[in-house]
Amino acid sequence: MISAFARKPKTQEAEEGSSVIFEAETEKPDAKVKWQCNSKDIASDSKYIIAADGNKHSLTIKVITKEDASVYAVIAGGSKVKFELKVVSQPGGRLRCCCCAFEVSVCSPTDAHPPDTRQDLTGLFTEKPQSGEVTVGENITFVAKVNAESLLKKPTVKWFKGKWMDLASKSGKHLQLKETYDRNTKVYTFEMHIIAAKANFAGGYRCEVSSKDKFDSCNFDLTVHGDSTDGNDDSGELDFSTLLKKRTVQVHTETDVDVWNILSQAPPTEYEKIAFQYGITDLRGMLKRLKKMKKDEKKSEAFLKKLDPAYQVSKGHKIKLAVEVANSDIEVKWLKNGQEIQPTGRYIFESVGNMRYLTINHCSLADDAAYSCKVGDEKCTTELFVKEPPVLVVKNLEDQMVMKGERVELECEVSEEGANVKWEKDGVELTRDESFKYRFKKDGCKHVLIINEATKEDCGHYKVKTNGGESVAEVLVQEKELEVYQSIADLTVKAKDQAVFKCEVSDENVRGTWYKNGVEVKPDARVNITHIGRIHKLTIDDVKPEDEGDYTFVPDGYAFNLSAKLNFLEVKIDYVPRQDPPKIHLDCMGRTAESTIVVVAGNKLRLDVPITGDPAPTVIWTKGEKVRQMEEGDGRIHVETTKGHCVFTIECAERQDEGIYSVVVRNPAGEDTADIHVKVVDVPDPPMAPTILSVGEDSCVVQWEPPLLDGGQPIIGYVLERKKLKSYRWMRLNFDPYPETTYEAKRMIEGVPYEMRVYAVNSIGMSRHSPASQPFVPIAPTSEPLGLCVDDVSDTSITLKWRRPERIGSADLEGYGIEYCKEGTDEWIPAMEGLTERTSTVIKGLTTGDKLQFRVRAYNMAGPSAPATLAQPVTIREIMQRPKIWLPRNLRQTLIKKVGDTMNIVIPFQGKPRPKVTWSKDGEPLDPTIASVRNSEVDTIFFIRKTERKHSGKYELQVQIENVEDKAAVTLQVVDLPGPPEALKIVDTWGFNVALEWKPPKDNGNCEITGYTIQKADKKTMEWYTVHDQYRRTHCVVSDLIMGNEYVFRVFSINLVGLSPEPYCTKDSVYIQKTGIIYKPPNYKDHDFTEAPKFTRPLVDRSVIAGYNATLSCAVRGIPKPKVTWYKNKMDISNEAKYRMISKQGVLTLEIRKPCPFDGGVYTCKAVNDSGEDTVECKLEVRRK
Structure with missing residues (x-):
């Protein structure tokens, strides 16, 4: 879908309290437009004014406040355009950076001109695709038009994303390329439709069009806006970064590398590695260009300095190419891939003296080409490589554990x-x-x-x-999970019978262990354990009452078990007389631990008690105060009585079922009572959240507390898991139970946040997992500080200096700890409280004469690094040092200051003990009223708040230690405005000229007079005009005065400070007299326009086919018009009917009608006039059809 907007609103910046207008223009005049702020609709009110005029729409925001700074949007149909309003409190000035001119200078994109989307090369585009914006899920179309009227061949268009990705191979669901042709206008229209845009569609695109030997390209950008997300979803989680010490962000700039230089010096075996490292996709093409560069070029006469063989620039930056030519007046041409470059907003040509510059702003991938500078027939060539920004990993890999x-x-x-x-x-x-x-x-x-x-x-x-x-x-x-094909079942057997527990698992190589009531079963004469293939059997021959209990099979290496119960059924035949009192027949009465009945939680508990009595006794089961009568049923608990037996059953035993159960049997003849102790065992409770004790480069030490409840069985070990903080996969660290409560986890990645959790394991199984630990980051201590040395020593202090460690690691450096140790002892004493962030320190309060060893350790979150130690102990004692003045370079010359300026100079010196500092002026002690002096141990400060002329002179600094001294001198010159010149007079007057003369001023302002300014004024208006400025002599001639005017003159003096406050004016005036005018007519010489005939375009040899008309053409000039005669083989053919001769504007044409082979030969054209003659000739070959 094509965007509904012809013109989109742009992001604006406005001052607080002002108003701002956003304007948009739609393709259709009747389109419905809606304005939004933070995804909420805006209606017209006292704050917002929404206006529409045809297809023009505007939003006005009045009296802007800080709250109005937000993201706005305008919606028309399915198109939505977002823009921002930025509010500033006061106008902010733009910083301008001035930098020196280099032959090649690379600047950041913000310093260059805005990108020029035109990029005129050969001008094939009549309409170029423009940069656009789209919301995720919407459509957008880019259109390019090419006029084919002047093209010999149909144009070919290619669409690219990034530098090399050809989009023709990506056509499909989200991308469609279309092409149409208008026969009337002869315009090709190429369209790229992006359907249901995704976030990763954003980036730079390029459209290239080519037709035979012509080429043009255009870059444009696509911005994809996604729905804003609330970043507070994870606010409840612990952010490990907040545990790190907050400090200033340090920006480390990478050294700029020259890819061309690296390729030229590298062996061929390293080409692939270099291409991957620096993002070179067309390695073969780049090596071809490199091979051309290695050719030795001959010495050029036109160029004093040629282009370098190759340049490189980062995408979006600008570059300046420079050559130096021998002739400063000559014009040069700049070529790109052999085609001349026309100056545009992106291509800027400069000419400064003999230097010629080509500046390319906002370099794109289309600028990666060969550039040439041409002077006449000579040219020099270079290769430009546009370096793309490095490819980053946006979504990281995740740990995986698979079967x-x-x-x-x-x-x-x-x-x-x-x-x-x-x-x-x-x-x-x-x-x-x-x-x-x-x-x-x-x-x-x-x-x-x-x-x-x-x-x-x-x-x-x-x-x-x-x-x-x-x-x-x-x-x-991990090995495949063990599947249970057949589990073991509960058994009820009689005395002397055989009990067989059988189970089948999926892996025939898995071994296992059998347990009875949590105790391992050992094979003996009655107990047999077999393992055949996938089947495991436990066979008990000649079953006895003590064989009754819970039997468990635990596969080795797997945290699960199979359980079943063996019930012993004892049949007794006793003679029971009538009215026999009741009797409970049990071998064990629950009085000792060996007689305790153990059941695994979740299994069935079945107590089958044989009883006798006549009449049949009544059975009552009790646990504590709770009574269960035989006919009751309560959910999981069932009681049933049959002849000779009383059965108490609990389905799915739980921990609260553990205790002493009492069974009471009664009949008219009496009663009997028995106690049965039942113990329920289960998997343990989960441990508490583990605690991270310490971290290393790729490891951590974790500790946890045992669970509160062990499930009735001792804890045999623990299983640990870890995961990356942003991942969802937990990785198991050990498969066999770990018996301790402290574990060192290894094989982690430094700088990546992790979490840990723990499972407890007993003979029954594995508990639920514990809560996750607090997030932590494996971090290694830094390497030791570098270059520890002594910078200074006094009687009670020492100054140490060092450099940052070579390896810092993922965590920030928190500081340095300094310690010292007396020679002969092993006790290291901290030199200061806490850490210092500086790489130097002064340790004070030491004892004179002590020999001390010092060491420095770097600290980060992982702890201290290895120490950096001095090579030998240091004796705390002042070292004698000769006095020396380090006079700054700018003070070695005369220091010039203007009257009223502030003078503040700092002169460093050295010397130990502290030297005596003395200032003097012109050999006399310095007057304290003239200047202020402040001295320290290492420098002296000389300060004059407001300079005057009398402060000029020679100041001498002397530093002295006992009989040793050093001196330095500073010369100060305080300058002021000069006085006016003297004795200005008019020396002579003639015509329109006046000669003036004057003398230099008495007061030159304490510096040299650099010139004079001479002005004139008409006495009628007294408006002064400058005649000469910065004039060096004391006499001059004022010319071009107007006849009939009366003039006066004045002169200013000029020195380093400026013009004199007052000028010197002439006392007399000068009147310019009127003079007579004598007209002398000029003598003109008649110009001779005659010219002998001369052919400006000769005849050309031709080969034609017989039977088709042929023409021979040439051009001639001459005055008067010459007479033209045509010859064939030196024979005049002017009167031949076969030939037609045409002359138009000096262009001569001989047309031969339907030539035959006989018409071949040498044709001559002769032009004659009074001034001379000229001839041209050619050969004509007539071939048969």
Whole structure:
């Protein structure tokens, strides 16, 4: 869809309290327009005025306040254009930077002219695509038109994004390219439609048109606006960056590298690496251009200094090419790829003396070409490489943990489409090998590394690298999850029977362990454990009552288990007489730990109690104060009584079911009671959130507390996981339970925030995970400070200096700690409280004569670095130093100041102990009323608040230590305005001229008189006009005076300070007399216009086909008009009917009607007049059809 706006409103800046008008123009006059502020509609009121006139629309905002500074939008149909209003409190001046002129100067885009979208090269475009803006999801169309009236061949158009990406191959759902031709106007229209724009469509585009030997290109930009997002969604999370110490941001500028120089010096084996590092996509073309540059050029007579072989400039900056020619008056031509460049807003030509400059503003990728400067037939050529900004990794890789045999996809997103990336595994570059193990996928800005079937060998750190960034992720490959094909089931067996627990898992290589009530089962004469393929069996022969309990199978290396219960059914045959009291028949009554019944939480608890009695007794189950009668059913709890048995069942046992259960049986003959102790075991509770004790370069030490409840079984270990803060994948760090509560996690990436969490494991299984730890960043301490040395020593202090560490790391440097140690001891004493951010310090309060060793350590968030230590101990004692004055260079010459200026000079010196400082003027002690002097241990300050003429003179500084001294002199010259000249008089008058003469002023202002200013005035008006300025002599002639006027004159003196306050005027005036005029007519010599005939365009040899008319043409000049005669083979053919002779404006044409081979030969044209004659001839060949 084409934009509905013909003209869009622009972002404006206005002062607080003023008004501003935004204007827009739509394509259709009846379009409905809506204005918005912060996505809310605006209506006309006292604040806003909305006006519309045809297709012109405007929004006026009155009395602007700070609250009006916001994002506004205008909507028409499906087009929405955003713009901003910036409010300033007061007008802000623009900074202008003046820089010296270099042969090649690269400036930032803000210092150059605005980009010129015209870019006139050969002028093929009649309409160029313009930069546009679009909202995500909307459509936009770019249009280019080419006039083909003067073209011999149909123009070819290519659309590019960035530097090299040809969009013809990207046509599809979101991009369509169209072409139309108007036969009436002979105009080709090329359109690029972007449909449902995405955020990554934004960037620089280029349209190139070519037709045979002509070429033109145009750059334009697309801005994609997305919906604003609220950045407060994650406000509740802890931002680790707030834990770092806040300090001033330090900007590190990268050294500018010359790609041409690197390529020319590099071996061919390094070409690919250099091309990737500096973003060179057309390496072959660049090497061809480099080969041309290496050719030795001959010495030129037209150029004193040629262009360098190659230049480079960053995209968006400007560059200046300079040559020096031998002739300062000669004109030069600038060529680009062999075509002449016309001056535009982007191409600026300059000529300064013998220097010729070509400045290219806002360099784009279209400017990457060969440039030449041509003088006559000579030219010098250079290559310009436009360097694109580095490609950045916008979306980082994420850690992954997969099962063996699964597919792994590592995906990242870069800032430029079509960018080259490199993949590495543990520092080794990955390529497409023969087995196609690794596949590399590229989709626009997305790059994907695919591993089809992951194996254990694929574990490691994978890195994606661009020429401007990199991202690392870790891949862990775990064995496949164990699947349970058949679980073990509860068994109820009688005495002497066989009990068989059987289960089947998916991996036949997995071994396991059997447990009974949490205790490992050992094979013996009755117990047999087998493992055949995927089937695991536990066989118990000759079952006894003590075999009853909970049986569990735990696969080795997996955090889960299979459980089942073995119930023992004992059959007793007793003689029961009538009216027999009830009896409970249990072997264990729950009095000891061995008789406790253990059940795993979630399993079924079934208590089957044999009972006897006649008549049949009544059964009551109790736990504490709660009574369960046999006929009741309460959710999970069921009680049932059969002849000879009482069964108490709890479905899905829970922790609160643990306790002592009592069963009471009653009948008329009596009652019996038994207690059963039930213990419910479960997985433990999750531990508390772990705490990060310390961090390293790629590791951290984490600590946690054991869970409050262990589930009734001892904790056998813990499982830890970590993840990147912005990721959602948790990576397991250990597969076997770790028994301690402190763990060192390794293989992390420095500078990347992480989180940790912990699971507790007992014999039953694994708990839920703990809350995540506070985010942390693995950071290594810095390297040791460099260059520690002693700068100064006194009796009680020492000054140390050092340089920043070579490696700082990801965290900011917090400061330096200084310590000292007395010789012979090992106790290091801090030299100051806290840290210092400076790279030098003065340690005071030391004892004279002590021998001390000093060390400095750098601190960051990870702690102190290795110490930097002095090579040997230092004795604290003053060192004698000769006095020396370091006179600044500007004070070694006469110091000139104007009257009333402030004079403040600082002169450093050295000397120990502190030298005595003395000032004098012209050999006399310095008067304190003249100047103020302030001395320190290392310098002296000489200050005069307001200089006067009397302050001029020679000032001498002397520094002295005992009998040793040093001196330095400063000469001060205080200058003022000069007095007026003297004795101005009129020496002579003649015609319209007057001669003046005067004497220099008595007061020259304490400096040399540099000239005079002479002025004249007509006595009628007394308006003064300058005749001579900066005139050096004391006499002059005033010319070009007007006849009949009376003049007076005055003269000013000029020195270094300026003009004298008062001039000296002439006492007399001069009257210019009228003079007679004698007319002398000029003598003119008649001009001879005659000219002998001369052919300005000769005849050209031709070869024609018989039967078709042929013409021979030439051009002749001469005065008077010459007589023309045509000859064939020296025979006059003027009267031949076969030939037709035409003469028009000096152009002579001989037409041969339907020539035959006989008409071939030598044709001559002869022109004759009174001044002479001239001839030309050519050969004509007539070929048969």
